[in-house]
Amino acid sequence: MTGWLTPEEWQALRLSLLVATTGTLASLPLGLAVAYLLARGRFWGKTVLDMLVHLPLVLPPVVTGYLLLLAFGRRGPVGSLLAEIGIVFAFRWTGAALACAVMGFPLLVRAIRLSIEAVDSKLEQAAATLGANPVQVFTRVTLPLILPGILAGLVLCFAKAMGEFGATITFVSNIPGETQTLPSAIYTLTQVPGGEAGAMRLTLISIAVSMVALVLSELMARGVARRLAA
Numbered sequence: 001m002t003g004w005l006t007p008e009e010w011q012a013l014r015l016s017l018l019v020a021t022t023g024t025l026a027s028l029p030l031g032l033a034v035a036y037l038l039a040r041g042r043f044w045g046k047t048v049l050d051m052l053v054h055l056p057l058v059l060p061p062v063v064t065g066y067l068l069l070l071a072f073g074r075r076g077p078v079g080s081l082l083a084e085i086g087i088v089f090a091f092r093w094t095g096a097a098l099a100c101a102v103m104g105f106p107l108l109v110r111a112i113r114l115s116i117e118a119v120d121s122k123l124e125q126a127a128a129t130l131g132a133n134p135v136q137v138f139t140r141v142t143l144p145l146i147l148p149g150i151l152a153g154l155v156l157c158f159a160k161a162m163g164e165f166g167a168t169i170t171f172v173s174n175i176p177g178e179t180q181t182l183p184s185a186i187y188t189l190t191q192v193p194g195g196e197a198g199a200m201r202l203t204l205i206s207i208a209v210s211m212v213a214l215v216l217s218e219l220m221a222r223g224v225a226r227r228l229a230a
Contacts, residue, residue, distance in 0.1 A: 009202055011177055012185035017209070019093060019181055020161035023100035024154055027108050031153065035112035036138070040121075054106045061103065061166025068099055068171045095172040096179050100164045104157035111156055115149020116142065148221040155217035159210050182206050 005013065037043075038050055056064050072079040072089040079090060089095035119142055127137045165183035172179040174188065186202045189195035 005201060005205075006198065008176060009185065009198055012180050012182050012202065013205060015093060015096075015177075015179075016162055016181040016183075019096045019100055020158050022094075022097040023104065023161045024108075024158045026097065027101045027105050027157055028150075028154065031105060031108040031157075032112060032150070035109045036116060036142075038109070039113045039116035053109050056103050056167075057106045061164070062170050064102060065099060065167035065170025068095075068102065068167065072098065072171075089172075091172050091175065091179065093172075093178055096168050096181060097161075099167040099171045100161035101157075103164050103167050104160035107156040107160055108153040111149050111153030112146060115146035115152075118149075119145045151217050151221050155213050158213055162206060162209060162213075 034049070034053060038046065038053070069090060070076055072082070072095065074080060074083050074088070074090055079088070082088070087094075089098050123145075124137050124141055127141045128134075132140065162181075163183060164181075165187065168179070168181060169184055169187075174180050174184045180188070182202050182205070186199045186206075189199040189202070
C-alpha cells in the first residue's frame, strides 16, 4: 500500500485511523453511561439531556467545530485550564479525535440505548431479587445482552469519525501530518491541479475501510448472538 500511496497520503490514512479509533474508544464509557440513563433513568431534565446528546446531528458540523474551538481553544474556558497542565486540543490530532468523538457520540448512544430498551427489565429485576447489586445486574445481565448494540454503535461512531470533515477542519484546521485526515486530504487534492488521481485513491481507501469495519461488526455481532443463544 505504501508503494501505491504517496507518503503524504499514507500519513493521512494512518492519522485518520488513529483519530477515528481514539475518538470512538474515548466515547464508549460516557456513551454507555448516558445511554443507560436515557433508557432506564427517570429524572428531571431527561428530555434536555436527550436533546443535547443529539444536537450534533442537527447542527451544521462547522458550528460544532466552532463551538469546540470556543470551549477548548487555548483561550477557551476549558482549553485554557487544560493548557496549564499540558493538554492541548486546538490544532492537534487530539483535537481532531475530540471533534470526531463529539460528532459520532449521538450515533453511539442511540444504538446502545435501543439495545438497553430491548432488554426485558424483568430479567434485571429477577437478578436483583436474587441478591445482585445494581453493578452486578448490569455487568452480568444487561451488558451481555446489549453487546450487539454496543458493537453497532462503535462501528457507526467509527464510520462517522472516518468521514468527519466540517467540525474537524474548523476546530483543528488542515495541517499535514498533524490534523490532515482522509477527508481533509481529499478536499486538498481536489483543489490542486492534477490531484484528481490522489483524491480517487483516498476515496477508494475510505470506502474500503468503512466496508471492512461494517463486515467485522456484523461478524462480531453474529458471534455474540450465537454465544448468547447457546
